[in-house]
Amino acid sequence: MEQRISFVSLAVRDVARSREFYVDGLGWTDEMYVPGEVLMIRVGEHVVLSLWDRAHFEAEVGPIADGSNGSNGSNGSNRSGGVPPVTLAHNVATPAEVDEVLGTARGIGADPVHDGQQRDWGGYTGYFADPDGYHWEVAHNPGPLGELVLP
The missing domain is CATH 3.10.180.10 (2,3-Dihydroxybiphenyl 1,2-Dioxygenase, domain 1)
Structure with missing residues (x-):
């Protein structure tokens, strides 16, 4: 495979x-x-x-066994008090692009939106949730791994 x-x-x-x-x-x-x-x-x-x-x-x-009944609160979390056990990532070339994407998400009503911040591992990331609470990481990942995922 x-x-x-x-x-x-x-x-x-x-x-x-x-x-x-x-x-x-x-x-x-x-x-x-x-x-x-x-x-x-x-x-x-x-x-x-x-x-x-x-x-x-x-x-x-098959049956969804995530502890959720499909109802999310306005904070993008399910009633069990957490978030769906998956994140998706969208990598960009600069920290400014991270902030731009998060601004777009906020502008279309994404909730929650966590502002971009410098991370201990050297990157700059923030998050937004889609209407079902799936969290998207928007990331600038400097170095070879970050370059690997950019177009």
């Missing part, structure tokens, strides 16, 4: 709301949209973000 990821699939409460956030809000382009079922967005040369209606996701994959 080759060492790569082709799809990142997430179960969401409302596919239309996710489309409004990612496509209309962030300005991304959808590759496939089936209202009420799935939204697929190419996020890399060979990587697709696949956002599935929770019921359709469970029908294909």
Whole structure:
């Protein structure tokens, strides 16, 4: 098996709301949209973000056992008091770009948005949550690993 990821699939409460956030809000382009079922967005040369209606996701994959009933508070966390056990990352070339992306997310209603800050490991990162509470790290990662993930 080759060492790569082709799809990142997430179960969401409302596919239309996710489309409004990612496509209309962030300005991304959808590759496939089936209202009420799935939204697929190419996020890399060979990587697709696949956002599935929770019921359709469970029908294909099996019951969701994350301790959440699918209801999030306004802070992007589920009722169990935490965040979904996954983060997604969007790396950029400079700390200023981190702040710019976080500003865009804040402008379209992302909640929460954690401002960018210098990290002990040398990078500069911040976070925002999408409508289902999935947290996106926006990062400037200096050095060879950071360069590896930039276009």
